[in-house]
Amino acid sequence: MRNTNAIHCLAGVLGLGGVLAMCPINASFAFDPGAAPAANVQTTPVEAFRQGAQAYFAGNKQKAVDALSFAAENGVPAAQWKLGRMYADGDGVAEDDLKAFKYFSRIADQHADDSPGSEQAPYVASAFVALGSYYLTGIQNTAIKPNVRRAREIFTYAASYFGNADAQYNLGRLYLAGSANEKPDPHMAARWLKLAALKDHYEAQATLGKLLFFDDAVGQNRVRGLMWLTVALPHAHGKKDAWIVETQERAFSLASEAERRRAMKLAQNWNQKDIASR
Incomplete structure (x- = not known):
């Protein structure tokens, strides 16, 4: 339970709520990317995530990437999500939408059935929204091609199962726009937009x-x-x-x-x- 609570409160420093100072974790071993492999093995994924968060806000993006990558490879969804956002935005790393897509896909594949009330649920829902957005536009020079139908399916899942306001907003916009095969449906659009609006989503x-x-x-x-x-x-x-x-x-x-x-x-x-x- 200690690890999941730590993930929940540390997660906020990387974008979705929480305060690092409120999450004391007594790390026995510091994560040092230059340390010998044996030392790094003894660092827990949550400890690596904590240190990655500290490095990120200290401006040491390379150390943050190293630590977050360790946490991500060992199953910390918040670390996977943050790395996805960093690669999507070119934040401390070279912008790489395909890498971002892969991180978000890993979260969606491994946590799609997690409870909407779970501590990692905000990251899972946000990953689905990111994937849906990629399917709307495609990723140039990759196998990820524009697929509005797939995007709608993904947004629908995040909007209905997780109740995510961004997904509800995007779904509303898709129903407003329609597609080559479907006419616009303003009534469905209004339904989804209202759900997001009630959650204070100002664009909705x-x-x-x-x-x-x-x-x-x-x-x-x-x-x-x-x-x-x-x-x-x-x-x-x-x-x-x-x-x-x-x-x-x-x-x-x-x-x-x-x-x-x-x-x-x-x-x-x-x-x-x-x-x-x-």
Whole structure:
């Protein structure tokens, strides 16, 4: 139990919650990539993960990769996930989407049936989302080709079994867009987007708001649409989120005074509830 608890709290320093200082682990042997093999064998995977996390935030990315690789090869899913993210982002290593894909695939293959309430579940769900995203675009010059159907299957699993908000959002977008073989399904899109929106996924909130305000196909609800756009607005930053600002402003200008008042009241109630729950 000590090892799984350590993984859970150490995991946060690499991106998904937790605080390193709250996770004391009395390592008997330090992980030194330059040490003799016999010494490294005595380092436990969780201890290596801990040291990899410390090295990462100390700016020693090479030591972090060495330690995390040891932990990953010995079955620590959080280490596998972090290495996948590092290779996907070119963070301390040369960007390599195929290596990232392989790390995420290992997590998915080994932990797909883990309980959604398990300590490693956030990493497993995130790995599925990463795999789904790769199948949407493919990986150039590899056997991983664009496969929207496969991406949808993967997102559906992460969205339904793990309840992952990113998967729910991506699934909603796929249903909105449709494909060569399937027509857009705004009703299914709204269903998945709402699940993500209720988890404070601001892009899902904005997309749902746009759908409800402007799309007659879902039974237009301008008040709810403007409400979700307004809730998402404070989280919109940079060029990639400019569409949220523009859409909210457009919806606000088209809404009647009564619709604006009701939408603003709903947004205020949502924000107060959100603050109270933290």
